[in-house]
Amino acid sequence: MNITSYDHKDLIYALATPWGSSALAIIRISGEGCITLLATAFSRPEALLSARTNRIVHGVLSDPASGKAVDEVVLAVYRAGHGYTGEESVEISCHGSIPGIEALLELLKNLGMRPAEPGEFTFRAFMHGRMDLTQAEAVQEIVSSRSRTAQSLALHRLGGALFTELQRIKSLVLDVLSVVEVQLDYAEDEIGGDVTFPLETVVSAKSQMDALLATYEVGRLYGQGARIVLAGSTNAGKSTLFNLLLKEERSIVSEVHGTTRDFIEAQTVIGGIPIRIYDTAGLRDSMDSIEAEGMRRTEQLLEQSDLILLLLDGTEPHDNADMLGSRIGKLVHDPRCIIVWNKTDLSVGKAPHGSFPLSAKRGKGFEELQAEILARLRKGSARPMDDQVVIENSRQRDALVRASEALAACMRLAQAAVPLDIVAIELNEALEAMGSLTGEVTSADVLEHIFSGFCVGK
Amino acid sequence: MDYDAIVIGGGHAGIEAALALSRMGWRTLMITQSLDAIGRLSCNPAVGGLSKGNLVREVDALGGEMAHLIDKSMIQFRILNRRRGPAVQAPRAQADKFTYHRLAKQTLEGQKGLALFQDTVNDILLEPDGRTICGVTTERGHQISARVVVMTTGTFMEGRIFIGEYMCSSGRLGEPAAVGLGTALREKGFMVGRLKTGTPARVRKSSLDFDAMVEQPGDEIMMPFSFDYDLVDRPAMNCHITWTNEETHRIIRANIHRSPLYGGKIVGKGPRYCPSIEDKVVRFPDRDKHQIFVEPEGVGTEEMYLNGISSSLPEDVQVAYIHSIRGLEKAEIMRPAYAVEYDYLDPTQLYPSLETKRVDGLFIAGQTNGTSGYEEAACQGLMAGINAAQKLKGEPMLVLSRTEAYTGVLIDDLVTKGTKEPYRMFTSRAEYRLNLRHDTADQRLTPKGYAVGLQRAEAMDKLRVKMERIGAVKELLASRRIEGKTCAELIRQPEITIDDLLPQVPELLAFAETERYQAELDVKYEGYIRRQDRQVDRFVRMEQIPISVDFNYDAVDGISTEAREKLKLVRPLSVGQAGRISGVRNSDLAILMVVMKRGGMRSKGCAACDGSDGSDESGEYDGQE
Structure with missing residues (x-):
């Protein structure tokens, strides 16, 4: 199970530039067939497929399922025998925002590629004869230093608390699997009939796994921060709210370079969460006068935001009615949107149902709004304690998602009275996924569990 | 040479080894301590069971004898685990012990080119090089020469029986142990251990x-x-x-x-x-x-x-x-x-062909390798016999993969991981058991048995007809519709069986129940089988990267000490097998692959890999489009 991670026929991907915000980022993919696969998500598949080696192709990568654009990219194409690894590969130059990079990595994964192991690109480069002997020694050095310092690669990557948590869940799954396997290893009469399938244990393991998975959002939130976009018409009072949000803590306001003044960006911290706030010029100005380019950027911004504050002018009921019919009106139905009914100090009308009444000018209602912002960002999860286990990286998350999906399938199959040997496949899948994080689970482990838990044998 | 091959022991491993060797055309001698104990069911009067039943059918598919013996001596038959799933059901039969033994002896006696001799082997004979087998010596002083020897001593090597305070030197109650051979093998450098098993009143x-x-x-x-x-x-x-x-x-x-x-x-x-x-x-x-x-x-x-x-x-x-x-x-x-309690040889001393690494031409099979069970013994005996014959012929060894037979799982486990307790086959030991159903053993193995010259042509004909008929059932299922859905779609639903469709599709009755059932399983679990096939593909790729037998692990920097020791002991034949050795990690494999590749580059010279670099630096770009 473990050894397949160095299987050099897999298509692999990895971010080649540092994990953080910058103007540009490069994601590398490698492996025979990666160009054909990438073309299925590329706006100009023919250009990519026909590109000779060392050429670059410009276009848009989109999710093939939804057709939704993920990023505008430049692809550097390397055919077999060229490039860093010496096998067919592509370097994707994309925009360097963290949500953008994450979206692209997600796309590659959904296409069927897997994240590269540490040192794997270099390993492949050597395997394809792209390095001389001294360089090869260096590869060996890299890999061997890992084996010297870490008892297990997998262990090394995990914090102690997360490891313990995973082991606990794994042992639950092992319990379930041993109940299944004992019935597959021994005949009905050898163990005195059927053992009841421990569905509750599966449910419990899955809910613990899902709870762990939910911390991924929290971990990401506190680690990488969130984006909030202010939207609304010119006189709704966005600037006042913008300043109010920034007034609370140390903030930096900057203009975005290299563009027309589309939006203003500022960084602040709310309730411990690093936040970027965008005051969108595109939406601040009247709709008609917006250039297509500005509109596109704004939409992109909205797309990437974690939260949208839509300000309605409490004194302008007509304006509001118009807006609901406009493109911005769609935002009302966006689950990320908080509707703010501003200027309660001047307005006589009642705030519409579901909106937050606020007087940005006097600060009335601001505390409630702030609380709502935090609640929405945390999605119900509390701020992590220092000792709370949190999933931090997407590789861990991917493995847990795979395990969780397998357990869901296992529950479904068990309830549909599908034979146990098929149910066992899903349980093994779940164990294997967790094993990729905590170290291998072998069939000997399962037998060990059976022998210690059941009185078996004729 | 007195014989081409000698088989020591007339138990379930010895029977298969002796028959395989003689059927493949080699003059073979079986030496047993008692002709009256050939094919004795020492413990349970039954053959088969979960995963063990699969082993019996695999032996049969390759051209072995065990299935014939139990078919002609059974006094009760059951398919176990019918409800628990297609991949894990298996046949089990109660045997009439006397009939089983009599048929086994009769079959051996009727085999052309096979001699039977009652004596006790107490040592093996080596060529002057000390590394090649050339025969055996016996308790009564015979020296018998042969080019290959298959050793299947069961519980008899230094066997000792315990009943409370009573203790005596025996292999089975009332039958003397084989004394001397275990000690002789220890002296020749083999790692010999002790295992224990028991039998009821x-x-x-x-x-x-x-x-x-x-x-x-x-x-x-x-x-x-x-x-x-x-x-x-x-x-x-x-x-x-x-x-x-x-x-x-x-x-x-x-x-x-x-x-x-x-x-x-x-x-x-x-x-x-x-x-x-x-x-x-x-x-x-x-x-x-x-x-x-x-x-x-x-x-x-x-x-x-x-x-x-x-x-x-x-x-x-x-x-x-x-x-x-x-x-x-x-x-x-x-x-x-x-x-x-008896001597066993640590099976990590064997290649996957069951030949010892220490002595060329010496093969070991059965309980001697630390297994338990008639079926486990038989499948090893058969493989040892086939490979001893291949060796005599100078042809490549037949090694079954974990993906194609329980026999392959068993032998790979033994030679890669060794065993500390009597090893029994379990379905949970096999990763790809959906592909290892007992009813598909012929599809998996009969062509291999035929290719080495053991299985008969009629078996191949029978297999071909079976596959055609199963194909016809599947075609029928795919084309025939009931209320808008094809029959194939219908039986993919867990609660519908192929027999439920018989009233609407009476043509199915033209096919045997086993043919219908196999087609049904193939169709019903197609998704899972395909998923398993993908896993098998990955597995096989690692198996196909060979490591040479004399690879110098000491010359490799960076692998852990534990991994190095284990690798030197097991001497895996592929990167895949290396990865299954406990204590060998991913990083060790990566280094191995790097070093092996480097060795390859040296021998070829580096010209080939430098040549392709040229165009990289020139950097043609067609500009951003």
């Missing part, structure tokens, strides 16, 4: 009260283990079930100190999966009863086998606890239960 049928027990009949229809024919028609007998009780457990607990197992006299490790009754009582104190199967040893004998209460307690204790059991109150004990 045999009681007299007429002394039992069957009315106090639960009857256990077999399936109504007997089905053959062999793929060579479609019917078995034999008279069936019943087994019976009874249980131990609190009183039984009290007697055992009160006398546990008299067991040689707990007194420390037995050093060999016993099987956890088949514990003695005293083990069960000690390890599971909460259980108020344990099941006992009362099984007939055969037709025309009063001996009954008490399956579930093997023991090494003293005979007076055995009498007491057996008499505490319902239905056995007046049981007359004919043979006591006993434990046997």
Whole structure:
């Protein structure tokens, strides 16, 4: 199970530039067939497929399922025998925002590629004869230093608390699997009939796994921060709210370079969460006068935001009615949107149902709004304690998602009275996924569990 | 040379090895301690069971004998685990022990090119180089030469029997051990260890009260283990079930100190999966009863086998606890239960062909390799026999993969991981068991048996017809529609079986039940089978990266000390096998692959890999479009 991670026929991907915000980022993919696969998500598949080696192709990568654009990219194409690894590969130059990079990595994964192991690109480069002997020694050095310092690669990557948590869940799954396997290893009469399938244990393991998975959002939130976009018409009072949000803590306001003044960006911290706030010029100005380019950027911004504050002018009921019919009106139905009914100090009308009444000018209602912002960002999860286990990286998350999906399938199959040997496949899948994080689970482990838990044998 | 090949031992491994060698055209001698003990079922009077039934059918598919023997001697047949899933059901049969033995001996005697000789081998003979086999010596002073030797000594090598305080040198109760061979092998540098196993008491049928027990009949229809024919028609007998009780457990607990197992006299490790009754009582104190199967040893004998209460307690204790059991109150004990401890060779000393790394031409199979069970022994005996024959022919060894046979799983486990307790086959040991169903053994293995010259052409013809007919069923399922859905779509639903469709698709009746069933499974679990096939692909790729037998692990920097020691011991033949050795990590594999590749580059010269670099620097770009 473990050894397949160095299987050099897999298509692999990895971010080649540092994990953080910058103007540009490069994601590398490698492996025979990666160009054909990438073309299925590329706006100009023919250009990519026909590109000779060392050429670059410009276009848009989109999710093939939804057709939704993920990023505008430049692809550097390397055919077999060229490039860093010496096998067919592509370097994707994309925009360097963290949500953008994450979206692209997600796309590659959904296409069927897997994240590269540490040192794997270099390993492949050597395997394809792209390095001389001294360089090869260096590869060996890299890999061997890992084996010297870490008892297990997998262990090394995990914090102690997360490891313990995973082991606990794994042992639950092992319990379930041993109940299944004992019935597959021994005949009905050898163990005195059927053992009841421990569905509750599966449910419990899955809910613990899902709870762990939910911390991924929290971990990401506190680690990488969130984006909030202010939207609304010119006189709704966005600037006042913008300043109010920034007034609370140390903030930096900057203009975005290299563009027309589309939006203003500022960084602040709310309730411990690093936040970027965008005051969108595109939406601040009247709709008609917006250039297509500005509109596109704004939409992109909205797309990437974690939260949208839509300000309605409490004194302008007509304006509001118009807006609901406009493109911005769609935002009302966006689950990320908080509707703010501003200027309660001047307005006589009642705030519409579901909106937050606020007087940005006097600060009335601001505390409630702030609380709502935090609640929405945390999605119900509390701020992590220092000792709370949190999933931090997407590789861990991917493995847990795979395990969780397998357990869901296992529950479904068990309830549909599908034979146990098929149910066992899903349980093994779940164990294997967790094993990729905590170290291998072998069939000997399962037998060990059976022998210690059941009185078996004729 | 007196013979081309010598097989030591006439048990289930020896029978297959001897038949395979002689059927493949080599002059073979089987040396056994007793011609009257050939093919003896020393313990349970039964063949098959979960995953073991699969082994028997694999032996048959390759051209072995075990399936024929049990088909002609069975007195009860059952398919186990029918409800638990297609991949794990398996046939099991009660055997008439005497018929089984008689048929085995008769088959060996009728085999052209095979000689049988009663004597005890006490040493192997080596060429002056000390690394190549050239024959054996026997207790009565014979020196017999041969180019290959297959050793299948079972529990006889330095065997010792324990019944409470009683101890004697024996392989089976009443049969002398093979003394000297184990010591001789130790002296030649082999790693020899001790294992333990046990067998329950045999009681007299007429002394039992069957009315106090639960009857256990077999399936109504007997089905053959062999793929060579479609019917078995034999008279069936019943087994019976009874249980131990609190009183039984009290007697055992009160006398546990008299067991040689707990007194420390037995050093060999016993099987956890088949514990003695005293083990069960000690390890599971909460259980108020344990099941006992009362099984007939055969037709025309009063001996009954008490399956579930093997023991090494003293005979007076055995009498007491057996008499505490319902239905056995007046049981007359004919043979006591006993434990046997014996020498085994650490199987990591073998290549996957079952040839020893230390001595060229010496093959080892069966319980000697640390396994337990007739079926486990038979499949090894067959593979050792085939490979010894391949060796004589100068042709490549036949090694079955984990992905194609339980036999492959078993041998790979043994030679890669070794074993510390008697190794029994389990379905859970196989990663790809959906592909290892008992009813597909012929598809998987018959062509391989034919290719090495063991399996007959008729078996290939039969297989071809079977595959055509199954294909026809599948075609019918894919094309025929019922209420808008194809039959294939319908049977993918868990609750619908192919037999439910018979009224609407009567053409299906033209096919045998086994053909319909196999087509149904293939269609029903297609998604899972395909998923498994993808895993198999990945697995096979790692298996296909070879490591040479004389690879110098000491010259590799960076691999861990533990990995280095294990690799030097096991000497894996592929990167895949290396990865299954406990203690060998991913990083070790990566380094190995780098070093092997570097070795390859040196021999070829580096010109090839430097040449392709040229165009990189020139950097043609067609500009951003």
